[in-house]
Structures are given as structure tokens and as C-alpha cells.
Amino acid sequence: MSLKIKVFFDFVCPFCYLEYFSLKQAAGGMDVTFERIPHELRRPPSPMVDPMHDEARLKRFDEVLLPAAKALGLPMQLPRLSPHPYSTDTFLGLLYCEDHGLGQEYTEKVFTTFYEDEKDIGDLKVLGDIAKELGQNVQEFLEEITAKTQLTRLDELNALSEEYDITSIPVIYLGDTRLSGYHTPDVYKQAIADAILQQEVTPAAGMSCGIDGNCGF
Template sequence: MAAKIHIWSDYVCPFCLIADELIERAVADLPEVEVVHHPHELRPRPAPTLRPEDPYLPEIWNRAVYPMARHHRIPMQLPSVSPQPYTELAFRGAQYAQEHGRGHAYHQRLMAAFFREDLDIGDRAVLARLAEEAGLDPAGYTQALDDEWYAERHREALAESARQKITVVPTLVIGERRIEGVATEGVIRRALEDLAVS
């Protein structure tokens, strides 16, 4: 039975991209490990999303995001999309991607699109193109964005996030180990080793 790394994240969280990259490196030689993505919207509607021209985002990127990204050699940039997109629609699409066995590829494609290509992941046309690049049928994906069944699945996933008391993204759960924030490759490996012998 494959070990699982559960990660709660949001597509507009830069630390989540860093966490994703470190997880990928930590499990590169461990094909039996499955990474399971869970949604946690940092700013759900109707709360306003952040704007890169306001002081907050440049300050936190210069103080924390860019230094951490450089330390781990992870290319990324502060997106110029303003205001930042809501992620509910992208997460509905994630439910469709998961159903079709492309959840991980879809997650990675959206994170790269926002933080490396400066694409608006709140735009339906952009999302459909990214879904196709992740191996999904763009027509089926586009229909899923307006399908109440996928919307309900997303709401259920958010309810599970609340039950798990997720307040920080990224949050990783590996067996009984819960890690809030970015975990290094060594920490991830040790948690998986502990899980293997438990």
C-alpha cells in the first residue's frame, strides 16, 4: 500500500509552490509515495483578493518568498495579475482532474502557470488551456466548471479542510505527522521513514 502525503494548499500561495517542489524532490526515488492535494481557499468570495501593486505582496515576497525560493533554487516570480484571482473555479476543475486521474499534473500545471508564467488562473479560457496541457479534455473540463456536482465536491473538500482545522497553507499530513508551513526534503523523508516503521 502506497504511503501518502496529504497537502492542503491554494493556487495563489507562493509557499505552496515551494512546498510542492520540495515534496517532489523528497519522493523522486520513492515511486510508492502518493501526493494527495486538498483545497484550502485563502480568500474565498466575497473577501477581496490581494493586489500586487499594494505594499503587502511586494513586502512579503522580498522579505520571505524570494529568499526561500533562492535558497531552494526554485524559480518563481510575483504575478502581476491584479487583483489576484479567486481560486474556487480552479478547484472545481481540480475535482474533474482528480476524477480523471490527472489531479497531480493539473495541480502542478496551475501552480507553474501562476508563479512562473504570470497567467490568470481565474480566467476560464486560460484554465481550459492549462487543463488540456495537463492531459484533460478541454471541453469536458469546461463543462465541469459549471456542473453543480463538481461544485458540491469542492464544498465538501473545504468542509473537510475545516474539520482538519487547516488554517495555514501549506499544511502537510504524513501518517500522524502534521507539518504547517514549508517542510524541507529531510523532514519529509524522515516523516515517511517513521510512517514505514509504524
């Protein structure tokens, strides 16, 4: 049986970008399926984040994020956008692509578009280009986003964060095992292997005596 891995994430979380590729590398060749669950870090009226004018964030990128990305072989950049976008429309695009069997492909393309190409993933034109690259009906894709037809569904998915006590991201569940924050591929690979083994173990029926006193011998 395939192991289901739940991932709580946001596209504008740089540690989620690292998690995506680290987990992808770790899961290579293993029988797993992914369920990626939106956890939007902010929506209006919450202010947008502007890392390009925040010395602490710039320092954190240089000292923490960039070395981790290099260790994974990723050409990560801190998107030179001021400010960084909200991700509501980006997630609505994800729901559309999931309904068309391209959720993983869309997720990866959004991450690389933002953290490698440094494009604004809150811009509908950028999202439309992603949809086109994935072979989707761009007009239908954009109309669904602008009409907000799946906003209720997105809100319901966001609400799962409270049920699972998600206070920071990324968080992944491998079966019943929870891992918070970004980890290296080796850590993810061992966690996946352990979860698959646990899933495959079927408890044996214990030996017993019946209520009639018959113990089977």
C-alpha cells in the same frame, strides 16, 4: 504499503507552491501517494488580494519567498496581476482532472502557470489551455467548471479543514504526523522516512497466560 500524504493547500498560496516542489523533491523514489485537499483562502464576497499594491506583501516576497524559491532552484515570480484571482474554478478543474487520473499533473501545471508564467489561473481560457496540454477534452472540462457540477464536492473537501483544525496552509499529514507551513526537502524527507518506518512496524503479540491458568510452559 504506500504512505498516503494528505496536503491541505490553495493554488493562490505562495508557500503552497514552495511546498509542492519541496515535497516532490523529498518524496522522489519513495513509496508515497498524495491526496491534495482544497482549502480555499477566499471566495466572494471576501475581497481579492492585490499584492502588487501592498508594500508589506511585496517586501515579504523579496525577503522570504524569493530566497526559499532560489534555494529549491525554482524560477518563482510574484504574479503581476492586479488583483490575484479566486481559486474556486481552478479547484473545480482539479476535481475534473483527478477523475481522469491527472490530479498531480494538473496541480503542478497550475502552480507553474501562476508562479512562473504569471498567468491568471482564474481565467477559463488559461485553465482550458492547461487541460488541452494534459490531453483532456477542453469543452467538457470547461463545461463542468462553468456548470459548477462539482461545487458540492468541493465544498465538502473545503469543510475537512475544520475537521482537521486547519487555520493556515500548507499543512501536510504523513500518516499521523502533522507538519504545518513550508519546510525544506531535508525536513520532508526525514518526516516521510519516519512515517514509513512507523507504518511498517507491526506490534508483536504479547506473551500471556490464559484464563485457565495455562501459561504455555
